[in-house]
């Protein structure tokens with residue numbers, strides 16, 4: 381990432397270290413929220429009378445900044461900045477993941493929360509949009525420190541989360557274990573076992589079958605639908621992936637089942653390439669053992685910027701925001717870009733890709749598989765009745781295919797990009813709910 385990482389953990393001799401300038405005051409960090417605002421502005425002309433409510437989408441409903449102090453293993457005390465933003469709750473409780481990353485800012489979490497509002501409405505799950513994060517590099521923490529950070533953060537945001545208020549889930553650098561700690565901390569604080577407070581939990585703690593793979597499965601489902609629309613044969617097609625964590629690695633695995641060859645993968649540590657196709661299972665094992673794709677045997681190591689020149693039919697950004705920019709959009713050689721990540725393409729780059737005839741399947745539908753199965757998990761927790769994996773995957777495919785077809789039709793009708801079409805569908809739903817609820821006098 382281009383943005384510098386701020387100091388987070390205490391490094392000096394003092395037991396109470398000072399903060400850097402609060403990240404939300406730093407204009408350099410407005411990036412993804414600025415992108416979201418531009419996307420919203422593009423939708424306004426298509427909303428008719430509902431457009432008078434559009435301002436409601438340009439400001440988050442509620443933003444909480446919390447101090448997260450923990451005792452480090454060596455006895456010093458460190459402070460981290462945490463956030464939980466509820467962008468919109470017109471259609472239901474807030475829903476969205478929690479990210480642990482050294483570059484997290486309030487403006488970024490605002491954008492991620494807003495994209496959750498759009499995504500949840502696009503697939504018509506009964507949620508508003510929310511997101512959270514802690515400005516911390518979890519790779520610098522021991523397991524015990526990670527647990528303390530998670531528990532303190534959960535207690536601090538306990539004011540506004542809850543099974544019917546706002547339900548967190550995994551995102552970058554968070555996983556089932558982190559969700560288990562969050563569920564336990566919230567449950568201890570309220571005095572009852574509240575499985576419905578987070579999704580993406582371990583199966584033995586009220587988690588859902590299929591949630592771990594759901595986002596990547598969704599990417600593969602949407603890829604198949606889009607390929608059909610543009611007449612792209614998946615058997616033998618080539619994919620280049622940026623990010624090989626939960627979303628990237630599962631996307632690669634499931635696309636391989638459809639005959640797609642993974643020719644390039646990039647993560648923070650390096651970029652690996654093999655024109656004949658990388659062995660996805662072996663690469664996954666390599667990353668589990670070494671923490672990065674770098675050094676994968678039999679693959680060619682590429683300079684990181686060359687990733688954007690890789691010849692492929694499908695490109696899947698599955699890492700962080702603002703990776704496809706004006707600087708590299710002209711170079712991309714894919715027929716379609718499927719946004720596994722949230723916000724990977726800036727609006728200017730989006731325009732370049734559209735002008736070049738490269739189909740962009742936006743994040744707000746392409747990666748909606750995760751939250752869809754989170755919804756299934758929440759429903760299962762409330763009913764205390766658990767579904768089998770086949771049922772879950774079938775329902776997931778049904779919802780995503782239906783949503784994608786509806787979006788495709790809107791895009792054709794108005795001759796707009798799939799991103800604008802998704803925003804049209806979603807904003808109409810959100811603003812209609814907003815209008816029905818009226819304003820408290």
Ligand SMILES: NC(=O)C1=CN([C@@H]2O[C@H](COP(=O)(O)OP(=O)(O)OC[C@H]3O[C@@H](n4cnc5c(N)ncnc54)[C@H](OP(=O)(O)O)[C@@H]3O)[C@@H](O)[C@H]2O)C=CC1
Pocket residue numbers: 381550551552553554595622623624625626627628646647648649671672698699700701720721722747748750751
């Ligand atoms: N998990 C989920 O269910 C969902 C996730 N998403 C989105 O998908 C994206 C990935 O999330 P997820 O897979 O869960 O996260 P993970 O933490 O599992 O993986 C993140 C991946 O991105 C890589 N990465 C980070 N920074 C860079 C960089 N500068 N250049 C290249 N690669 C980088 C990481 O590499 P390294 O380990 O080397 O840092 C890692 O491979 C995010 O945008 C997230 O918001 C969207 C919907 C649901």
Ligand SMILES: O=C(O)CCC(=O)C(=O)O
Pocket residue numbers: 475476477478499547548549550551579580722747748750751752754
């Ligand atoms: O599963 C969820 O609730 C949210 C996942 C998420 O954060 C996302 O879709 O970006």
